[in-house]
Amino acid sequence: MDIQTDNILLDVRDLQVFFRGDRTIARAVDGVSFQVRRQETVCIVGESGCGKTVTALALLGLLPSPPAEIAGGQALFNGRDLLTLEEAALQSIRGRKIAMVFQEPMTSLNPLFTIGNQIEEAIRIHNRLALAEIQERCIQLLTDVGIRDAHRRLADYPHQLSGGQRQRVMIAMALACEPDLVIADEPTTALDVTVQSRILKLLRDLKERHHMAIQYITHDLGVVSSIADRVYVMYAGMVVEEATAGELFNQPGHPYTQALLAALPTREKRGQRLYNIAGNVPHPAYKPAGCPFHPRCRYRITTCETDLPDMVDHGNGHLVRCPVVDYPLEEL
Numbered sequence: 001m002d003i004q005t006d007n008i009l010l011d012v013r014d015l016q017v018f019f020r021g022d023r024t025i026a027r028a029v030d031g032v033s034f035q036v037r038r039q040e041t042v043c044i045v046g047e048s049g050c051g052k053t054v055t056a057l058a059l060l061g062l063l064p065s066p067p068a069e070i071a072g073g074q075a076l077f078n079g080r081d082l083l084t085l086e087e088a089a090l091q092s093i094r095g096r097k098i099a100m101v102f103q104e105p106m107t108s109l110n111p112l113f114t115i116g117n118q119i120e121e122a123i124r125i126h127n128r129l130a131l132a133e134i135q136e137r138c139i140q141l142l143t144d145v146g147i148r149d150a151h152r153r154l155a156d157y158p159h160q161l162s163g164g165q166r167q168r169v170m171i172a173m174a175l176a177c178e179p180d181l182v183i184a185d186e187p188t189t190a191l192d193v194t195v196q197s198r199i200l201k202l203l204r205d206l207k208e209r210h211h212m213a214i215q216y217i218t219h220d221l222g223v224v225s226s227i228a229d230r231v232y233v234m235y236a237g238m239v240v241e242e243a244t245a246g247e248l249f250n251q252p253g254h255p256y257t258q259a260l261l262a263a264l265p266t267r268e269k270r271g272q273r274l275y276n277i278a279g280n281v282p283h284p285a286y287k288p289a290g291c292p293f294h295p296r297c298r299y300r301i302t303t304c305e306t307d308l309p310d311m312v313d314h315g316n317g318h319l320v321r322c323p324v325v326d327y328p329l330e331e332l
Contacts, residue, residue, distance in 0.1 A: 008076075009181055009213050010036040010059075015073035015083075017051075017058045019284070020066065026284040028054045030237035031073075036181065041207060041214040043224045043245070045260070046234035049281040052217045053103075055234075056183050058083075060100060061090045077181070096126040099174035103186040105166035109158040115142075115169050116154030122176040141172040144209075146202060164195035171202065178210060185217045200227050221264050225249060233257050236282055236292035239311070243318040253320035255297045291322070299324045 017029035029051045036042045044052045057063045059075050059082055075082040077098065082090065094100075102108040110118060119138045123129065129137070135154070142150035145168040158166055167187055174182050184203065188196040204227060207214055216227060224231055224245060231248045233241040233256065241254040252258045262275035279296040282288060288295055294304040301324060311319045 007037050008035050009038045009078065010215070011074075011076040012055075012059070013074045013076070015055060015058065015075060016071040017054055017063065018069050018071045020069060021285070024285040027287065028237055028284045029058065030284075030287075032234070032237070032239055033073075034232045034239060034242070036213050036215055038180070039207070039211050039213055040229040041204075041216060041227055043216045043218060043228035043231045044234060045218055045221060045224055045231060047219055047260075047281050049284075050234040051237040051284070052219075052234055053185055056100065056185055056215070056217060059183070060094055060098060061085075061087065092126075095122060095179070096177040097179050098181045098183065099177070099179040101167075101170050101174050101182060101184040101187045103189055105163075105170045106158060108170060109166060111158050113157075114154065115156050115158065115161070119154075119169070119173050119176060122173045126177045137176070138172075141175060142169070144175070144206070145169070145172045146198075147172070162195075163191050164199065167191065167195075167199055168202070171199075171206070175206065175210065179212060181213045181215060183215045183217070186219070188223065189218075189220075196223075197226075203227065221249075221260055233260070236287055237284055238292070238321070239319075240293065240321045241319065242311070244316070247316065247318050251318070253314060253318065253325045254293075254322045255299050255324070256293050259296075 012032060012034050015029055015032045016027070019026040019028055032051065032055055034042065034044070044055065046052055054063065058070060061082070070083050073083065077093065082093070116138055119141060120134050123134050123137055138154055139150045142153055147153050147165060147168055161169065170187070188199050191199065200223065203214060218224060228245040230242070230244050232239050233254060235256050241248070241252070241257050248257065249261070252261055259275065259277045263277060265274060277296060282292055290306045291297070291304045291309055294300040297304065303323060309321045309323050311321045313319050314325065
């Protein structure tokens with residue numbers, strides 16, 4: 001795929017994150033590469049345990065070390081390798097240039113402080129503003145994310161807000177310093193479908209308004225279809241497919257991607273039994289030889305059990321890590 005270098009905001013190359021135990025090494029992220037261009041939304045999708053969140057936390061230096069260890073790779077953000085920065089330099093980027101919205105706001109928001117206190121802190125860390133300016137900025141941020149009576153809500157504590165409102169507060173905090181990139185880690189998982197739809201629309205609108213990029217982490221391909229420009233499918237700590245959102249849904253290449261789509265509930269499948277992917281994601285310390293998906297794959301061939309396939313470009317930058325992708329596969 002022809003990508004102008006100056007248009008690449010984040011370029012992750014062969015990232016490896018291991019967790020060392022007494023007798024084992026868990027390869028949670030095992031050679032992941034992906035790019036995020038300026039002002040685009042990239043979705044990282046896969047089941048729980050595939051390494052999506054560990055990848056994001058590694059980029060921001062938020063993994064406990066030990067036991068976590070960055071075993072290799074680069075993460076170039078505006079040309080600077082995040083993985084080699086000293087903590088002080090990384091702190092100047094976290095929140096200001098890269099912000100993160102976590103999955104469960106009740107565990108991310110401090111229950112002892114008001115919403116206003118917490119948004120103010122996010123602003124004060126990176127900006128020298130007068131108190132009146134900070135409070136005005138807080139009110140504007142809450143208004144931007146759709147919180148009514150923002151000036152009054154600043155005095156509320158997290159438990160006084162609904163789940164959707166708490167997630168909007170987390171998004172407001174992420175936008176406090178107008179970052180270039182927002183990493184959203186399953187931000188709608190705990191919300192009902194209606195609220196989820198509103199949050200996704202909010203993110204789309206804010207992306208356009210603030211000219212930012214979004215790295216969206218999810219296990220839900222239904223979310224992907226409504227927000228993504230490009231998609232990376234992860235399995236067992238590695239990327240198995242990369243494509244534009246349209247290409248991925250119209251012509252999924254990897255059997256794992258096909259299985260995820262087959263398991264997705266749609267109107268056409270109403271009343272039908274959904275497809276179930278047999279087995280589980282392997283533990284990162286006990287991955288099978290060859291392709292890690294082969295024990296669950298209905299299309300595996302002999303070499304899948306011994307050889308890890310390379311990523312192969314099937315046109316228009318659609319990359320697939322599978323030797324049987326060109327075979328006539330049955331419909332799931």
